[in-house]
Amino acid sequence: MAQILAPSTQWQMRITKSSANASPISSKTWSSLLFKQNKKGAPTSSSKFRVLAIKSENGTVNRLENLLNLDTTPFTDKIIAEYIWVGGTGIDVRSKSRTIPKPVEHPSELPKWNYDGSSTGQAPGEDSEVILYPQAIFKDPFRGGNHILVICDTYTPAGEPIPTNKRHRAAQVFSDPKVIAEVPWFGIEQEYTLLQTNVNWPLGWPVGGYPGPQGPYYCAAGADKSYGRDISDAHYKACIYAGINISGTNGEVMPGQWEFQVGPSVGIDAGDHIWCARYILERITEQAGVVLSLDPKPIQGDWNGAGCHTNYSTKSMREDGGYEVIKKAILNLSLRHRDHISAYGEGNERRLTGKHETADINTFSWGVANRGCSIRVGRDTEAKGKGYLEDRRPASNMDPYVVTSLLAETTLLWEPTLEAEALAAQKLALKV
Incomplete structure (x- = not known):
């Protein structure tokens, strides 16, 4: 393990109001991750096609990348919050996006949300609503700006933690x-x-x-x-x-x-x-x-x-x-x-x-x-x-x-x- 000296003094990630001009992870980053070869006679793959399209000045994928990298900060206070939770296998991660009116600094400022638990193996179809409780926030490296990733845990509508919500029990231990x-x-x-x-x-x-x-x-x-x-x-x-x-x-x-x-x-x-x-x-x-x-x-x-x-x-x-x-x-x-x-x-x-x-x-x-x-x-x-x-x-x-x-x-x-x-x-x- 790499040498570790001391823990972070922040127990919750706090998001500042400073903005970025583009998503930190851009097409330039991914061009090094994907296949770059274009040799004559080599088999064609979707990865190679994507790189060629990104390099094209007016290519469709290049225009799509420009839209993905748009900085919305100068035009609106609204941010995108990606709500993330652990799925029914106990190891899969699921997520969906929600627009929030303005930047936030603490999970308590975010609304609870819900999802279809019958589609993640976490609830029956006849009573499928599972409630997401925001618990920790991180800056979003994919969207940049003030957009955030939100770690959530999961509850029934009555407020009981569902079986795959292991965070609830952990929080009880760590609050002792x-x-x-x-x-x-x-x-x-x-x-x-x-x-x-x-x-x-x-x-x-x-x-x-x-x-x-x-x-x-x-x-x-x-x-x-x-x-x-x-x-x-x-x-x-x-x-x-x-x-x-x-x-x-x-x-x-x-x-x-x-x-x-x-x-x-x-x-x-x-x-x-x-x-x-x-x-x-x-x-x-x-x-x-x-x-x-x-x-x-x-x-x-x-x-x-x-x-x-x-x-x-x-x-x-x-x-x-x-x-x-x-x-x-x-x-x-x-x-x-x-x-x-x-x-x-x-x-x-x-x-x-x-x-x-x-x-x-x-x-x-x-x-x-x-x-x-x-x-x-x-x-x-x-x-x-x-x-x-x-x-x-x-x-x-x-x-x-x-x-x-x-x-x-x-x-x-x-x-x-x-x-x-x-x-x-x-x-x-x-x-x-």
Whole structure:
């Protein structure tokens, strides 16, 4: 994970009234993402056609790009708010747009809205209305200006959170006085895989075939080793523009696989920022003609899976004597291992095999600088006697609201019996 020093002081993104002349992500950006070749005899694709049309002075697509990049700020106070929510699978993101009379600075200034839950697998057809509650706002890197992205959670018309609304429960945990006092920080490492369109196969791989074995691809440069860098870079800049607390990116061990890191974020912000970053990445891959996969093991065999390692610390862990607090937290985590695994992502059993830098899914373990453990503690943390722990169990498709709130609950609110604590300490050799 990229080095992280301190969290953002803003717990909610505040939107200024300054305007931009155009959408930050323009046709020039996408021209580097799409195929540029126009060799005689080469097969024609829609991506190539789009680039040729964009380069044409008066082409239809070029005129469309001009309209998409229009700056409406000088002519109206109205803005576009893109309401974003988690769909029925628990991992898909949905969104729709709404005109707001003037710029806003806080989610409370935005109206609640509704959508057809029967079309997202979240409500029956005879009672399909689901209500969107705005919870966090970010600047919109696609429309620019004062336009915004709005992270929402979902409720019945009676005000009850629907089953896929994991944010509601997370907000309850993070509003507990004990949790607030410990100022929990999260740094989340989101891995993802880029797939070629129309085939379920990674970007840069020969269709139906395999590249060379893993080894030269991690953090690498070169046309034969790095596939999709422009997508990663475009996403990086878009997240910075949006106000997401993104802290770094890198190419991963399996070719066609990338990672970005968000944090440290305090409490519920961690989930809001990850979901918004995922939405932006979905939009960028959509425009680039590439498929985004959060499958924890997209390619079977001797290839790394995709995780979402979650770095975690509390105020007590970060202060002198924090190493003992970390070991007590690890003890609690060991006792609730099955609870965490069941909530850490679908298909995670295909990834947590004890190979490819993972621990076996059925066995809890911890170690210093050991990437084959469930929980890793850094050498620097051990040396300083304070710092953070890394939970390496979450899958790439985990819900960040679930994982972050469960970590806080298990380590700050849940108390094991003395007998269970003693047995776990003996088993894990925790000298607390």
